[in-house]
Amino acid sequence: xxxxxxxxxxxxxxxxxxxxxxxxxxxxxxxxxxxxxxxxxxxxxxxxxxxxxxxxxxxxxxxxxxxxxxxxxxxxxxxxxxxxxxxxxxxxxxxxxxxxxxxxxxxxxxxxxxxxx
Amino acid sequence: xxxxxxxxxxxxxxxxxxxxxxxxxxxxxxxxxxxxxxxxxxxxxxxxxxxxxxxxxxxxxxxxxxxxxxxxxxxxxxxxxxxxxxxxxxxxxxxxxxxxxxxxxxxxxxx
Numbered sequence: 001x002x003x004x005x006x007x008x009x010x011x012x013x014x015x016x017x018x019x020x021x022x023x024x025x026x027x028x029x030x031x032x033x034x035x036x037x038x039x040x041x042x043x044x045x046x047x048x049x050x051x052x053x054x055x056x057x058x059x060x061x062x063x064x065x066x067x068x069x070x071x072x073x074x075x076x077x078x079x080x081x082x083x084x085x086x087x088x089x090x091x092x093x094x095x096x097x098x099x100x101x102x103x104x105x106x107x108x109x110x111x112x113x114x115x116x117x
Numbered sequence: 118x119x120x121x122x123x124x125x126x127x128x129x130x131x132x133x134x135x136x137x138x139x140x141x142x143x144x145x146x147x148x149x150x151x152x153x154x155x156x157x158x159x160x161x162x163x164x165x166x167x168x169x170x171x172x173x174x175x176x177x178x179x180x181x182x183x184x185x186x187x188x189x190x191x192x193x194x195x196x197x198x199x200x201x202x203x204x205x206x207x208x209x210x211x212x213x214x215x216x217x218x219x220x221x222x223x224x225x226x227x228x
Binding site: 040041042043044045048056058059091105106107108109110111 | 121123150158159160161162165205207215216217218219220221
């Protein structure tokens, strides 16, 4: 079974530039998550999708971050414009996402390491 | 908001010694999950605990969920160099809520 795919693996940009990350979840997984992991910290949820609808985006800095999952499969996360403090690994995860289950296991992709100079 | 704290942040052990990491939540949890992240890697799911007082074992790893469902621990017996990595707990308040990760405990094992 193929895992969660992410691209690019690495990205270096200058502050105020824009960047986009792509994620393809495990086939059949309804729920998709984007996390931000700053060096030395645990992953922080940015946004959670159930199919193509947003379940939780309370921690997404909406003035500069946006995400979409138009067809309920793959997803893109965009930062525009980037700031120095956005330097982090952006992890995508997916889960089966059966409605109402509290025991969903999340499977993480390899992440995109973003460096903002 | 919900906070999940882990201690210690770092732990150096000699190979063969035991290791324990502790996880505490500011609120009662419906379940807690544990993940391992190798250096340069991504988090990998280890186990999930749901019931109050639950204890689960995976070979040398023992996971516990507190009676009040506000704390948890992971204990590794006789560590090996392959145990190196950061161990994260992640808790959920109830169904549909987001998973909140702790800051992790980085384990280093000296051969």
